[in-house]
Amino acid sequence: MDxxxxxxxxxxxxxxxxxxxxxxxxxxxxxxxxxxDGIGTAxxxxxxxxxSHALADSQLDAHAVRDATSAxxxxxxxxxSHYGRSRVLxxxxxVVHGGARFTGPARVTPAVIDELRALIPLAPLHQPYxxxxxxxxxxxxxxxxxxxxxxTSFHRGRPEVAELVPLPKNIRDAGVQRYGFHGLSYEYIxxxxxxxMPEVAHGRVIVAHLGSGASMCAMKDRRCVDSTLxxxxxxxxxxxxxxxxxxxxxxxxxFQGLGLDAGAVETMLYxxxxxxxxxxxxxxxxxxxxxxxxAAQLAxxxxxxxxxxxxxxxxxxxxxxxxxVFTAGIGENSPEIRRRICESSAxxxxxxxLEANRRSGPRxxxxxxxxxxxxxxxxxxLIIARHTAAMxxxxxxxx
Ligand code: ADP
Numbered sequence: 007m008d009x010x011x012x013x014x015x016x017x018x019x020x021x022x023x024x025x026x027x028x029x030x031x032x033x034x035x036x037x038x039x040x041x042x043d044g045i046g047t048a049x050x051x052x053x054x055x056x057x058s059h060a061l062a063d064s065q066l067d068a069h070a071v072r073d074a075t076s077a078x079x080x081x082x083x084x085x086x087s088h089y090g091r092s093r094v095l096x097x098x099x100x101v102v103h104g105g106a107r108f109t110g111p112a113r114v115t116p117a118v119i120d121e122l123r124a125l126i127p128l129a130p131l132h133q134p135y136x137x138x139x140x141x142x143x144x145x146x147x148x149x150x151x152x153x154x155x156x157x158t159s160f161h162r163g164r165p166e167v168a169e170l171v172p173l174p175k176n177i178r179d180a181g182v183q184r185y186g187f188h189g190l191s192y193e194y195i196x197x198x199x200x201x202x203m204p205e206v207a208h209g210r211v212i213v214a215h216l217g218s219g220a221s222m223c224a225m226k227d228r229r230c231v232d233s234t235l236x237x238x239x240x241x242x243x244x245x246x247x248x249x250x251x252x253x254x255x256x257x258x259x260x261f262q263g264l265g266l267d268a269g270a271v272e273t274m275l276y277x278x279x280x281x282x283x284x285x286x287x288x289x290x291x292x293x294x295x296x297x298x299x300x301a302a303q304l305a306x307x308x309x310x311x312x313x314x315x316x317x318x319x320x321x322x323x324x325x326x327x328x329x330x331v332f333t334a335g336i337g338e339n340s341p342e343i344r345r346r347i348c349e350s351s352a353x354x355x356x357x358x359x360l361e362a363n364r365r366s367g368p369r370x371x372x373x374x375x376x377x378x379x380x381x382x383x384x385x386x387x388l389i390i391a392r393h394t395a396a397m398x399x400x401x402x403x404x405x
Contacts, residue, residue, distance in 0.1 A: 008027055008028065008029050008030060008089070008092045008093075009027070009028045009092065009093050009094075009095045010025050010026060010027045010028065010037070010089060010092050010093070010094060010095065011025075011026045011028075011034065011094070011095050011096040011097070011098065011391060011394060011395065011400070012024070012025060012026075012085075012094060012096075012097045012098070013025075013026065013097075013098045013099075013100075013387045013390045013391050013394070014078075014097060014098070014099050014100070014139050014143070015099075015100040015386065015387065015390075016074055016099070016100075016135040016136055016138065016139035017132065017135055018045075018131065018132075018135055019043060019044060019045050019046060019047070020041050020042065020043040020044075020045065021041060021042045021045065021074060021077040021078065021081065021139065022039070022040070022041040022387075023039065023040055023041065023081055024036060024038070024039040024040075024387040024391070025037045025038045025039070025085070025089070026391045026395075027089075027092070028095075028400075033402065033404060034391065034395055034400065034402065034404060035056075035404045035405075036056055036387075036388065036391070036404070036405055037055070037056060038053055038054065038055050038056065038061055038088075039053070039054060039387065040052055040053030040054065040061070040062065040081070040084075042066065042071065042077040042080055042081060045071060045072065045073065045074070045077050046068075046072050046073070047068065048065070048068060049065070049066040049067075049068060049071035049077065049080070050063070050064065050065050050066060051063070051064050051066055051080055051081070051084060053084065053088075061088065062084055062088075066080050073138065074135055074138035074139045074142050075138070075141075075142040075145070078139065078142045078143065078146060079146070082146060094147060094150050095150070095151075095398070095400060096150065096151050096152070096153065096394050096395070096398050096400065097143050097147065097150055097151075097152045097153075097394075098111075098152070098153045098154075098155060098390040098391060098393065098394030099114075099136060099139060099140055099143075099152065099153070099154050099155065099390070100136065100155060100157065100190060100386060100387075100390055101122060101133070101136045101137075101140075101154045101155065101156050101157070102129045102132035102133050102136060102156070102157045102158075102187060102239070103122075103125040103128050103129040103132075103133050103156070103157070103158055103185070103187075104125075104154075104156030104157075104158040104159055104185075105121070105124075105125050105128070105158070105181065105185075106181050106183070107121065108121075108154070108156050108158070108159060109159055109162040109163075110156075110159050110393075111153050111154065111155045111156070111159070111393040111394070111396075111397055112153070112154050112156075113151060113152070113153055113397055113398075114140055114144070114151075114152035114153065114154055118154065119137065119140060119141065119144075122136070122137050122140070122154065123137050128237070128238050129238065129239060130272060130276060131239070131276050131277075132239075136154075140152055140154065151398055153390075153393060153394040153397050153398065155190060155389065155390045155393045155394070156189065156190075157187045157188055157189045157190055157191075158185045158186060158187060158189055159189050159193075160186075160189030160190070160192050160193045160196075160223075160230055161185060161186030161187075161189055161192075161223075161230045161233055163229075163230075164186075164230055164231060164232060165231070165232075168184065168231065168232040168323075169183045169184050169185075170183065170184065171183055171184060171236070171237060182237055183237065184233075184235075184236040184237060184241075185235070185236065185237060186221070186223070186230065186233035186235050186236070187219070187221060187233075187235045187239045188215045188219065188221050188223070188233075188235070188334075189230075190386040190389045190390060191215050191333060191334065191384040191386050192213055192215065192223045192225070192230065192233075193389050194384050194385045194386060194388060194389045195213050195331060195333055195382055195384060196213075196225060196228040196229075197389070198382060199211065199228055199331075202368060202380065202382055203329060203369075203378065203380060206328040206329040206378060207228065208227045208228065209226070209227075209328035209329065210224070210225075210226055210321075210324040210325070210326055210327050210328045210329075211224075211225045211226075211228075211327070211328060211329045211330075211331060212224050212225075212317055212320050212321065212324070212327055212329075212330050212331070213225065213331045213333060214313065214317075214330065214331065214332050214333070214337055214347070215333050215334045215337065215384065216243075216313070216332065216333070216334050216335070216336035216337035216340075216343065217246075217334035217335040217336060217337070218245065218246040218247075218289065218335065219239055219245050219246070219248070220242075220243040220244070220245045220246075220250075220313075220334070220336070221233055221234045221235040221239075221242055221243060222234045222242070222243065222313075222316050222317065222320055224320040224321075224323050224324050226324060231323060231324060232320060232323045234250075234251075234316050234320070240252070240275055240276070242312075242316060243309070243312050243313055243316055244280050244281060244284075244305075244308050244309045244312045244313075245280045245281070246280055246281050246282060246289035246290070246291075247276065247277045247278060247279060247280050247281070247282045247283070247289045248275060248276055248279055248280045249275065249279040249280050249283065250280065250312055251312075252275075257271065257275075260274070280305075281294060281305045281306075281309060284301065284304055284305035284308055285297075285299065285301045285302040285304070285305035286301050287299055287301065287302045287305075288302070291306070291309075291335075291336045291340060291343065292340075294306050295340070295342060295343075306343075309343070310343065310346045310347055310350060311350075313347045313350075314347055314350035314351055317330065317347070317350075317351050317354070318351075318354075321354055327354055327377050328377060328378070329377065329378045329379070329380060330348070330351065330356060330377060330378075330379045330380070331379075331380045331381075331382050332344050332347075332370075332379070332380065332381050332382075333381070333382050333383065333384040334384055337381065338366070338381055338383050338384075339366075341363050341364050341366065344358075344363055344370060344379075344381070345358060345360065345363055348363070348370065348371075348379055351377075354376075354377050355375065355376030355377045356371060356375055356376070356377040356378075356379055357371055357372040357374070357375040357376075358370055358371060358372070358375075358379060359371055359372045359375075366381050367380055367381035368380050368381055368382060385405060388404075388405050
């Protein structure tokens with residue numbers, strides 16, 4: 007009987023999962039990955055094997071699959087049909103916010119769940135679904151240990167000035183500080199830098215995680231020095247539906263000048279701004295790039311402008327830059343956005359190789375370029391599997 011571990015990344019309308027299997031006598035390896043998307047509207051289960059061949063692709067009953075618990079039931083049904091009588095040894099979760107306390111992965115207990123729930127107001131787009139998935143697994147598989155892995159942990163231990171929110175001490179003492187997010191993605195990238203770019207891996211590297219959520223991380227010797235996200239995942243770069251850096255006076259004006267209530271402001275900041283807010287068309291970069299609408303083009307222009315500006319700021323924090331790495335949905339798949347960001351960063355000594363960029367690298371810069379540029383596909387699930395295996399004393403997980 008083979009053993010397996012499940013990695014879960016639960017969002018508002020999708021539940022992504024990865025299965026790591028350990029054949030009898032062997033080590034852990036990724037066996038399949040899948041997701042239930044359209045939860046609450048038109049749920050669909052899709053699963054592929056290690057070679058990206060489809061193992062399942064089916065529409066699910068919208069009445070039956072309406073939340074994390076029922077989505078997990080659908081996944082469990084498929085797992086039983088596909089993996090038969092194998093044993094689930096562990097479940098690892100992506101959890102967006104670990105607050106000040108969780109500086110590394112944590113074995114899930116009822117007390118840990120309470121602490122994660124208390125952080126929901128700081129990450130309303132993700133944390134409720136992360137917690138719901140943990141609770142659903144606790145009900146469905148009460149004897150299986152769970153491990154929570156945090157997007158904030160990789161950023162812990164930065165210089166004090168990089169974590170500071172310059173408000174009065176009593177506010178800071180209540181936990182208001184810059185945390186940083188996308189840490190599981192950055193941790194994966196940091197782990198592969200020595201293989202992908204040994205000549206600069208231990209130098210000054212800016213990693214641009216450009217997906218629906220977007221941020222950048224400045225690394226020195228593969229450790230985080232600073233990042234563009236802060237107390238919440240609203241700061242820094244322009245994102246799909248979030249504005250990125252915003253004068254706090256604007257938020258005051260929304261309350262005092264325009265009379266919006268807290269719920270309306272939260273919805274505006276998390277769900278209606280960024281690419282969607284500027285364009286009025288879509289939060290999807292592909293749609294914007296294909297659109298002739300001037301507002302869509304303005305959204306793309308602002309995305310690139312903001313990215314170039316943050317690269318300049320992080321390069322200054324690092325005292326120069328050796329390499330720029332693109333990852334996540336937009337970073338891995340959009341030659342146009344990469345080209346435009348690289349061209350805006352030419353003043354740093356980055357010379358893009360247009361042909362290599364079209365082929366998606368992995369190296370995007372010309373051989374003589376003082377700053378090199380790269381595409382590295384991220385793998386947050388592998389990092390979660392590794393942490394889960396390590397915490398439970400299981401053997402190392404491999405892609
Ligand atoms: P998340 O995991 O945060 O939901 P992803 O990392 O999957 O986000 O990134 C989603 C983003 O990637 C979307 O804006 C999507 O439009 C963009 N994207 C995916 N493929 C492409 C592509 N070929 N060109 C441009 N953007 C793309």
